[in-house]
Structures are given as structure tokens and as C-alpha cells.
Amino acid sequence: MQTLQLHIGGMACSFCAQSIDKAIGQREGVKKVNVSLAHEQVLIEYDSGDIKEPNLKQILLDLGYTIRDPDKVKAFQEQQQELKTHRNRLLVAFGLTLAALVIMIMMWSGVMAWWHPWATFVLALATMFGPGWYIKKKAWQSLRRGILNQHNLLEFGAFSGLIGGIAGLYNPAFPATEFFGVSVFITTYHILSGWSANKVRARASESVRKLLDLQPDTARRVDEDGNEREVEIDQLDIGDQVRIRPGENIPVDGEILEGRSGVDESIVTGESIPMEKGGGDTIVGGSINQTGTLLVQVTALGDDSFLNQIARHIEEARAMKPGIIQLVDRVLKYYVPGVVGFAIVSILMWTLGLWLITGQTNLPRGIFAMLDVFVLGYPCALGMATPLAMIRGGGMAADRGILMRSGEAFQIMKDIDTVVLDKTGTLTIGEPKVVDVLTTEQTRQNDFLRLAGAAEQHSEHPLAQAVVNYAKNEGESLPEAEEFDSTTGKGIRADIEGQTVILGSLEYLEQQSVEIPADTSWISDHEDQGHTVIAMATGGRLSGLFALADTLKADANETVGRLKDQDRNLVLLTGDNERTARAIAEQVGIEQIEARVQPDQKAERIRDIQEQDKRVAMVGDGINDAPALTQADVGMAIGTGTDIAIESADVILMGERLYALVEAFEIGGNSFRKTKQNLLLAFSFNGIGVPLATTGLLYPVWAMIAMVASVTAVLANSFWGRLISKASKYREEQKEQQQTITYRVPNMHCEHCVETINKTLTQRFENIKIQTDLEQHEVTVAFTNGNVNDSSLREALVEIGFKPEK
Amino acid sequence: MEKLTFTIPDLHCEGCAERSTNILERLDGVQEAKVTFEDKSAKVEFDSDKTSFDEMKQALEKANYTAEK
Incomplete structure (x- = not known):
């Protein structure tokens, strides 16, 4: 049995797809034909004893279609x-x-x-x-x-x-x-x-x-003499050594030989907090190296590699996607x-x-x-x-950052009864934030944040960055830390303003002989919600705790609510653990959870739901979601994250906005009514x-x-009538309407200060209005949504020396 | 550690002095900064490997102040 996958040019509608299906399917030796109009591809399973590849290609050419070069760029040309x-x-x-x-x-x-x-x-x-x-x-x-x-x-x-x-x-x-x-x-x-x-x-x-990032995937190979050369992935052999710098995608599956780093596996596994990896640990192609430089020995290539396994699952899903x-x-x-x-x-x-x-x-x-x-x-x-209906609907969708790839996507939207949502990066922001702080009685919160921020400010670890951001947002200016020493992924020790500060996991603090009190209901409460707890000690005594978590997107609740109002059944599907998944699901009001789902099982779960005679939309962003996106009746890729997810999807929601999902449903349904x-x-x-x-x-x-x-x-x-519901339109108008925030700025004392604030803010942000009240020490900023928000405003004020309070 | 004293002529009030102090102390490498309104002076203790007068001047200019040596 052999498989042939071809890119086809000249397909205009699903009738073309049917014609191809019929013409090829009736030939002897052909076991299965699957034509995807959205992807302009055909997948043929055939017995090479009965029919040969050139014959199959000839049928397509005879039908008046062209066979495209599988190379991505060429196909577009x-x-x-x-x-x-x-x-x-x-x-x-x-x-x-x-x-x-x-x-x-x-x-x-x-x-x-x-x-x-x-x-x-x-x-x-x-x-x-x-x-x-x-x-x-x-x-x-x-x-x-x-x-x-x-x-x-x-x-x-x-x-x-x-x-x-x-x-x-x-x-x-x-x-x-x-x-x-x-x-x-x-x-x-x-x-x-x-x-x-x-x-x-x-x-x-x-x-x-x-x-899409159309660059060929490359890796930096290190030869025996230690020289680095950039080569395409295909040219690598098992056992080769490659160097991966901070911020780079990990190109291959491998084992770490040297170096330590935080590795963000969220697009591969759905885990929201990066994993700390060092010598001997395995890493998976497709994840992102965050903090350190790694030397990695290639352990799997070609069909055995994770990315290729995903590619196989995508093909499998494509063939099984309901037509x-x-x-x-x-x-x-x-x-x-x-x-x-x-x-x-x-x-x-x-x-x-x-x-x-x-x-x-x-x-x-x-x-x-x-x-x-x-x-x-x-x-x-x-x-x-x-x-015509698609031009109208597609244009309207595009204005909202929604890209509809095919007419089928429009048509099926109204029939979707189950929406499956990925967790990390889809429902949540995808990076940890400080959600709660507890300080011991002897500690002043300000000091606590200032010292914590100072200790963490040179660490690239996402948890550390979250603490630094939190401290800065609270208006703390951070002193310089001296003599610090860090155990990667565990914690940090630093001397700040003459005090020794230890900050890290609870385990790390205990190793440093800091006593964590027995009454830890605060800790267990947070851990039950799937939060990560870290602690800080000053002068050898516990001074406070941070709880961190990947938080929901601002529009997650509203989106889920609207989808529920439309009688759609919601499922949370994640590779992350049950506890974290449940915490997020409860916050947003989703009852059905599928946690710890391996990448290769995601598409299978979608098929399970489809077998119950349901039409399923899948929303996700990661590599691990790609097969499921393909399998779903409508695959919706959110964010501009990964090529594989974008290529697998029928609808692309650009940017981080989750509410676009509701709009996509409305525009899809109404466009179809127009059709x-x-x-x-x-x-x-x-x-x-x-x-x-x-x-x-x-x-x-x-x-x-x-x-x-x-x-x-x-x-x-x-071109007549409305494609988006009144509610969504109203929401948009509301959004466009001005939002105001008033800050108390105690150290704004004179006209000069007022002038500086005006000048800085108007230079940095577009379309904002500023009112200042010198006597009350208040600054009121009115703005329409966009890049202006509370934290960006605060940041700007802190940078020019003010201490804004709400 | 190096010590440097310079003038910020456009300090208008106590608040300006306080803010300038904040701005200077936020800089990487500045150990301590003391800005006084009365004589419009800034005394900074800093690590010359990490920062310089030019950097301080730039940071202050962002906030609408000038610095003169």
C-alpha cells in the first residue's frame, strides 16, 4: 500500500473535490481518496501493483487540474x-x-x-x-x-x-x-x-x-573542532551536536550535553510554566529555548522525531476529517x-x-x-x-482579525455544537503572573516587593520576570542586588541593601535552612488551584510568599458566556495537569475537562466527539493542537504562534483576542445565511x-x-444587512468608547511636573486625553482601547520618576 | 564606586528633586542618588562600568530635566 499526497491547482469548489474523488476513486487499485478543498490537496492510498503514480497524476491533469510543487513558496506563486x-x-x-x-x-x-x-x-x-x-x-x-x-x-x-x-x-x-x-x-x-x-x-x-515563517528550518551544527555551521535540518544525522541559543526554537529532538536553560514546552505539551532542563535531560523539537545556551545531541530524526510524528497525525486527521x-x-x-x-x-x-x-x-x-x-x-x-457572500463575510471578518480560509468554514459554523478549547495560550495568556502575595507580620509589603523585584531583576526565568513586573507595577523602584548566586530553576540568593535575600521554591528555601511555618493553608489553597508558590526570606527568616499562575485572558469569561448562550457545548482540552486545568475551567465556567492529553491523542478526542454525531470546532495555538485542528470540522488557530497550527486551521484568529471566536461564529453563520x-x-x-x-x-x-x-x-x-449580532456590535462600540483611569500621584508637586506628564504620555500614546489636578495630586487619563492600558501607563509614569497609585 | 556631583537647573519644587532621585536610582549601576532642591544639585554614587553621566543625563531628559556638569 502506498500513499501519494499532491497539491492541486485549479480547484474552485467542493464539486471539484467530489469530481476528483470520484474519478480517482473508481480506478482499480485505489483504496482511499481524500480531497481537501481548503488545503487544495489530495491524499491517495493505492496499491502500486495495480496503478502507478504517473497514472494517478494523469487523471488529475486530464480533469483539467494542475499539480503544484509541494514547496510552500512555489505553490503560492x-x-x-x-x-x-x-x-x-x-x-x-x-x-x-x-x-x-x-x-x-x-x-x-x-x-x-x-x-x-x-x-x-x-x-x-x-x-x-x-x-x-x-x-x-x-x-x-x-x-x-x-x-x-x-x-x-x-x-x-x-x-x-x-x-x-x-x-x-x-x-x-x-x-x-x-x-x-x-x-x-x-x-x-x-x-x-x-x-x-x-x-x-x-x-x-x-x-x-x-x-507563515517560510524560512527552511535550520540548526547550528557543532563539528568535532567546535566550529559552528548553520545547516538545514535534513542534513543532520543522529548523534550530531547542535547549539541552541536563548530565544531560539529547538529544531530537533535531543539530549542536552551542556548548559542549563528554561525550556518553554507549552506549544508542545500545553504545560504553561517552562521546564528547567540541564545535562542529560531530553528536549523536544518545536519547543522554545528561553534562558541559556544549550549543546544538544540529536537523538531522533525523520519519521521518529516529534515534529514528524505530529505531521503524520495531521495527515491522518486530514483523511478522517468529516467532509x-x-x-x-x-x-x-x-x-x-x-x-x-x-x-x-x-x-x-x-x-x-x-x-x-x-x-x-x-x-x-x-x-x-x-x-x-x-x-x-x-x-x-x-x-x-x-x-460574493464570502467576499462580504471574509472582509468583515478580516477587519476583526479573523481569517476565513475556505467557504466550507463559513458553511459549517452554524452547525457547530461543540467547541473544544485548548488551555495555554488560548483561554489563558500563556505566561505566569503574580496572582497573590502574602507577607509575614514583621514585613512591610513595599519592602518585600522591592527586595523581591531587586533579587529577580537579572533572572530571565518567566517566574522571576513575573515577580519583577509585579513589583514594578506596584511602583517600586528596584535597588541593585549584589553578590548573587542562583541555582537555576530553584532559587536565588542576593545581597540587597545589606540584607541577604533568598527567593525561590519552598524546597529551595528549606534547603537554605529557612523555616516555613506549619500553618500553610495559604500555600495548599493556592497549590490546589494549580498555582506555583515561591517564598522569600530576608536575614534567614521567611518574609513572604508569592503565588503565580497563568491567568485567563481578559475576554475569556465573556467569550465562554456568549458561546454558552448560543447553546454550544464547551470542552477544555489540555496537555497540562488535571489540577491546573480544573482551576482554569472553574474560573471560566467550563464543566467538561480533558486533561493530560498527549499531543497524539488530541485529534483522537475530537474524533470521539464527532462519532457522537456532533460537529466540532477546535480552538488552539500550539504544535500539539495541529492534528486536532485538522480533525475538527472547523479548526481555529489563535494567535500568530506556530506555522503548523496556522496551516492546519480553517479559520485563523489573529492576535490574542479570544472574543474573535464569537465574532467568527456570528459572521460565519450570517454569511452562510446570505449564501x-x-x-x-x-x-x-x-x-x-x-x-x-x-x-x-x-x-x-x-x-x-x-x-x-x-x-x-x-x-x-x-452587501445588504448586518453580519454581526447587535450584542457584538454594541460591545465593539463600548470598547471604542473612552476608558478612563485616575491615578493619585503624590509626588506631582508643581506645574513642571504636570507639563512633564502631559508631554511624556502624549508622546508615547496616541489618542489619549490627560487631565491633571495639582492640588489633589491626581492624573486622569482617558483613552480608547489599543495599546494603552493600566500597566503601560504606570510604567511610563514610573520611568519619569512618579509613583502612581490608583 | 565613583562619586559625581552635577547640577539640574530646572528643578522647580521638592517634588522635582524627589522624582529626579527616583529616576537616577532606577538606573542600573546607580548605588545612591541624592538630589536637593535648594542648590539644584545631584550627588550620585555609581559604578562607572555600568553607567555614566551621559546615561543619567538621558534618563533625566526623558522626564523633561536637563543635567549640567
């Missing part, structure tokens, strides 16, 4: 190229249509000329076989395989026009110019719909490309045979039917009726119905026209009228 080709076709077709229109207007206004039919004949041929040639290739290849789709429908119409016109050159009962004109018009419309679908797709993938048949294609499935049926009925009616009643036949009228049915059967607005209305409008004009055409009384000009009417209706409908 090819897509741009396709769009360009399509645009050129459209321009040519547009010119030809304009010429046809001029002739027809002349004709309608009574100016008759013998050359009108001949000129439109040439224009019809030029449009159909010039820019419209590609449609014929696609239509023929699908017809040959017994697949009926919109390309066939167009060709039925266009050829009917051509035949009707040719007949009209000899028989005045057939309006030749009109028939030829219709062929030109509908072909151009078809090219236009194809182009707009392409444009929507290209724009979405262009935005995705901007988010969505686009609404338009579900309708077409009945519509196309319907049109063909009416065509047959009309010719039978005027021949056999008429003969049965009157004993005579009227073949010309029967042919006229049949051609008319085909001409009217092509719903011009159909091709525009979905792209439905559009389709109804598109079909209704033609739906009425087709049965009427069987009478043979309708002139082809009605096809053009129906075309113009339906396209106008669809256009108007697409």
Missing part, C-alpha cells in the same frame, strides 16, 4: 500565476461581450443589418473557444466520467446557443443574434464566477502566507439532471406528445424549446452566490424560466434578462 491567467481570460471575454452587447443594442433599437448574426457568430466562437476553452476541457473530462457539474451546465447552454444561432442563419424562426449573444454572455459569466472564486481563495492564502458538501453542490446535484430532464421533456412534448394528440409533430419548435431550456438552465448568478439567500435568488429566476422554456415560446433574450436580474439581486443581497 503558482496560485498567483493561475489567478493572473484567469484574469486575462476574463478581460478578453469581457471585451468580446462588450462587442456583442453593442450589436444587440443596435438590433433592439431597430437598426438591422445582415451582418449582425454573422458578427455575433464569430464573437460566440471566439469567446467559447478562446478564453472559454479551459471550461470545455474540464466539462469534457467530467462528462466522460459521468460527472455532471456546473461546467457541463455552462457548456450545454453555450452549445445550445451556438446551435440555435447556426439554425437561425438558415431558419428565421430561430433568432440567431440572440442565441449567439447568449453563448457569449454566459461563457463570460462563467469565467467571471471562476475568477471571483479564485480571487477569494488566493486572497485567503495570501494572508495565510504572510503569517462537507457545499450547499451549492447539493443543489446542483438535483438541478443539473433537472435541466437535462426538462430539455428531454420539451423535445418529446413537441414531437411524440404532439403526435399523440394531433397526429402531427413540430420538430423545429421542439428543438427550439430544448435549446431554450439549456440556455435558460445556466444560472449565471450561481457561480457568484458563494464568492443560501443568494442561491435561492440565483436559482429562482432560472427555475421559473426553465419550465416556461419548454413551451418553446420564450425567446433567448429572456435568458439575458434573467441573468441580469438574478446577478443584480444577488449582488444587492450580498
Whole structure:
């Protein structure tokens, strides 16, 4: 059994996906075909004894699709190229249509000329076989395989026009110019719909490309002489040594030979607090090295490496992802045979039917009726119905930092009944913060914070940084620490203002013979909530405790509340431990928790839920979430974290805002409602026209009228109305409204101080208003949301020597 | 440790002196700073490996003060 994965160009809709599925699936030796429209990929499992790779590729080429270079950048370039080709076709077709229109207007206004039919004949041929040639290739290849789709429908119409016109050159009962004109018009419309679908797709993938880091992954290999060289990951061998600097992604799985560092494994494991690692510890590719330089020996590569295992799970998930048949294609499935049926009925009616009643036949009228049915059967607005709704919805979403990658994503949103949320980086900020402080009776809180901040200020460890930030935010200016000594990951010892300060884990303090009192309910309370507790001692005695935790995003509660109001079931899925997961879930009001889920199991959990007949959305940011994002009916990547997550997702929520999730649901659902209305409008004009055409009384000009009417209706409908709920809109307006914070600034004494505050704040922040009251020592800042917030304002004030209090 | 005295001519009140002290002490390498309003002077004890008069001057300028040696 072999697998072939190909990137395909030229797919426009889920019908294409179905056509490919069908054409390849019916070949002997093919076990399984999976076509993903969103990712423009096909995954084929086949038996190489029965069919070979070139044969499979040939089928795709025969169907009129192209096979893209799997290289990420090239694929994007090819897509741009396709769009360009399509645009050129459209321009040519547009010119030809304009010429046809001029002739027809002349004709309608009574100016008759013998050359009108001949000129439109040439224009019809030029449009159909010039820019419209590609449609014929696609239509023929699908017809040959017994697949009926919109390309066939167009060709039925266009050829009917051509035949009707040719007949009209000899028989005045057939309006030749009109028939030829219709062929030109509908072909151009078809090219236009194809182009707009392409444009929507290209724009979405262009935005995705901007988010991706397309650099090849490299590592710094250290050879025997100790020289470093940057090489691509593929060139590494097991046993090679690589150096990883602070702040870099860890490129491979390996074992640490030298160095110690805090390693952020949150995108790999979901654990929110970085792990302290040193010699002998193993590290996993994809995590981030934070504090120290490491020398690592490569232990796994290729298929055995963590990242490749994830890639395999993604592929597996892709193949198992539940399909969505686009609404338009579900309708077409009945519509196309319907049109063909009416065509047959009309010719039978005027021949056999008429003969049965009157004993005579009227073949010309029967042919006229049949051609008319085909001409009217092509719903011009159909091709525009979905792209237009998507352009509107997609644009609206983009304004809010939401990127919808595919039409399917829009369609499925309203059916989602279960939303699975990752914890770290999705519900939470993803970095620890001080959540509580306890000081012993003899200690003043100010001194405590000042000393703690001073002791930690040169440590890069995230817990230390959290303490420093907290102290600074409380307005403490930090004195310099002398003579410090740290046991990485455990704690720190420093001399500050003549006192010896010990700060670190409880274990570390006990090792340093600091007594931690027996009454530690404060500690156990916090530990029960999954918080990390660290302690500080001055002069050998405990002076206080810090509790730290990864905290919820500011909009987490609101988002969860809204999703619950919409009757969606919420699940928290995390690689982190049960205790931390439960604490977060309780804070935000989620009842269902799945904790300690290994990266390879996340997609499986999603499948479990899907097997209960549920439609699932997964929201996550990490590498470990990628297979689950792919597996979910809608995968939503949040933040601009990892390429793998972005590539696996159907919807990308840019930035850290979680509420975008609610907006995505609203825009998705409402856009789909628009699509439905559009389709109804598109079909209704033609739906009425087709049965009427069987009478043979309708002139082809009605096809053009129906075309113009339906396209106008669809256009108007697409851009009319609101896609976002009143509640969300209101929320946005509220947000835009001003927020004010008043600080008491005791050391603001004179006009000069006031001037400095004004100058500094207005220089640093845009759109803020400052009011100062010198007598009350108060500063009131009014601002609209954006980069201004409490802590940034405080920071700015502290920097110029003030001590703001709330 | 080095000691340095300089003038901050645009001190307008006690508050300015206090703030200037804060600003100087926030600098990495400054051990102690004492700014007095009466004679508009700043006395700083600092580690010359870590900071310099220029850095202090810059920090003060951010807060709308000037420093003259």
C-alpha cells in the first residue's frame, strides 16, 4: 500500500473535490481518496501493483487540474500565476461581450443589418473557444466520467446557443443574434464566477502566507573542532551536536550535553510554566529555548522525531476529517439532471406528445424549446452566490482579525455544537503572573516587593520576570542586588541593601535552612488551584510568599458566556495537569475537562466527539493542537504562534483576542445565511424560466434578462444587512468608547511636573486625553482601547520618576 | 564606586528633586542618588562600568530635566 499526497491547482469548489474523488476513486487499485478543498490537496492510498503514480497524476491533469510543487513558496506563486491567467481570460471575454452587447443594442433599437448574426457568430466562437476553452476541457473530462457539474451546465447552454444561432442563419424562426449573444454572455459569466472564486481563495492564502515563517528550518551544527555551521535540518544525522541559543526554537529532538536553560514546552505539551532542563535531560523539537545556551545531541530524526510524528497525525486527521458538501453542490446535484430532464421533456412534448394528440409533430419548435431550456438552465448568478457572500463575510471578518480560509468554514459554523478549547495560550495568556502575595507580620509589603523585584531583576526565568513586573507595577523602584548566586530553576540568593535575600521554591528555601511555618493553608489553597508558590526570606527568616499562575485572558469569561448562550457545548482540552486545568475551567465556567492529553491523542478526542454525531470546532495555538485542528470540522488557530497550527486551521484568529471566536461564529453563520439567500435568488429566476422554456415560446433574450436580474439581486443581497449580532456590535462600540483611569500621584508637586506628564504620555500614546489636578495630586487619563492600558501607563509614569497609585 | 556631583537647573519644587532621585536610582549601576532642591544639585554614587553621566543625563531628559556638569 502506498500513499501519494499532491497539491492541486485549479480547484474552485467542493464539486471539484467530489469530481476528483470520484474519478480517482473508481480506478482499480485505489483504496482511499481524500480531497481537501481548503488545503487544495489530495491524499491517495493505492496499491502500486495495480496503478502507478504517473497514472494517478494523469487523471488529475486530464480533469483539467494542475499539480503544484509541494514547496510552500512555489505553490503560492503558482496560485498567483493561475489567478493572473484567469484574469486575462476574463478581460478578453469581457471585451468580446462588450462587442456583442453593442450589436444587440443596435438590433433592439431597430437598426438591422445582415451582418449582425454573422458578427455575433464569430464573437460566440471566439469567446467559447478562446478564453472559454479551459471550461470545455474540464466539462469534457467530467462528462466522460459521468460527472455532471456546473461546467457541463455552462457548456450545454453555450452549445445550445451556438446551435440555435447556426439554425437561425438558415431558419428565421430561430433568432440567431440572440442565441449567439447568449453563448457569449454566459461563457463570460462563467469565467467571471471562476475568477471571483479564485480571487477569494488566493486572497485567503495570501494572508495565510504572510503569517507563515517560510524560512527552511535550520540548526547550528557543532563539528568535532567546535566550529559552528548553520545547516538545514535534513542534513543532520543522529548523534550530531547542535547549539541552541536563548530565544531560539529547538529544531530537533535531543539530549542536552551542556548548559542549563528554561525550556518553554507549552506549544508542545500545553504545560504553561517552562521546564528547567540541564545535562542529560531530553528536549523536544518545536519547543522554545528561553534562558541559556544549550549543546544538544540529536537523538531522533525523520519519521521518529516529534515534529514528524505530529505531521503524520495531521495527515491522518486530514483523511478522517468529516467532509462537507457545499450547499451549492447539493443543489446542483438535483438541478443539473433537472435541466437535462426538462430539455428531454420539451423535445418529446413537441414531437411524440404532439403526435399523440394531433397526429402531427413540430420538430423545429421542439428543438427550439430544448435549446431554450439549456440556455435558460445556466444560472449565471450561481457561480457568484458563494464568492460574493464570502467576499462580504471574509472582509468583515478580516477587519476583526479573523481569517476565513475556505467557504466550507463559513458553511459549517452554524452547525457547530461543540467547541473544544485548548488551555495555554488560548483561554489563558500563556505566561505566569503574580496572582497573590502574602507577607509575614514583621514585613512591610513595599519592602518585600522591592527586595523581591531587586533579587529577580537579572533572572530571565518567566517566574522571576513575573515577580519583577509585579513589583514594578506596584511602583517600586528596584535597588541593585549584589553578590548573587542562583541555582537555576530553584532559587536565588542576593545581597540587597545589606540584607541577604533568598527567593525561590519552598524546597529551595528549606534547603537554605529557612523555616516555613506549619500553618500553610495559604500555600495548599493556592497549590490546589494549580498555582506555583515561591517564598522569600530576608536575614534567614521567611518574609513572604508569592503565588503565580497563568491567568485567563481578559475576554475569556465573556467569550465562554456568549458561546454558552448560543447553546454550544464547551470542552477544555489540555496537555497540562488535571489540577491546573480544573482551576482554569472553574474560573471560566467550563464543566467538561480533558486533561493530560498527549499531543497524539488530541485529534483522537475530537474524533470521539464527532462519532457522537456532533460537529466540532477546535480552538488552539500550539504544535500539539495541529492534528486536532485538522480533525475538527472547523479548526481555529489563535494567535500568530506556530506555522503548523496556522496551516492546519480553517479559520485563523489573529492576535490574542479570544472574543474573535464569537465574532467568527456570528459572521460565519450570517454569511452562510446570505449564501443560501443568494442561491435561492440565483436559482429562482432560472427555475421559473426553465419550465416556461419548454413551451418553446420564450425567446433567448429572456435568458439575458434573467441573468441580469438574478446577478443584480444577488449582488444587492450580498452587501445588504448586518453580519454581526447587535450584542457584538454594541460591545465593539463600548470598547471604542473612552476608558478612563485616575491615578493619585503624590509626588506631582508643581506645574513642571504636570507639563512633564502631559508631554511624556502624549508622546508615547496616541489618542489619549490627560487631565491633571495639582492640588489633589491626581492624573486622569482617558483613552480608547489599543495599546494603552493600566500597566503601560504606570510604567511610563514610573520611568519619569512618579509613583502612581490608583 | 565613583562619586559625581552635577547640577539640574530646572528643578522647580521638592517634588522635582524627589522624582529626579527616583529616576537616577532606577538606573542600573546607580548605588545612591541624592538630589536637593535648594542648590539644584545631584550627588550620585555609581559604578562607572555600568553607567555614566551621559546615561543619567538621558534618563533625566526623558522626564523633561536637563543635567549640567
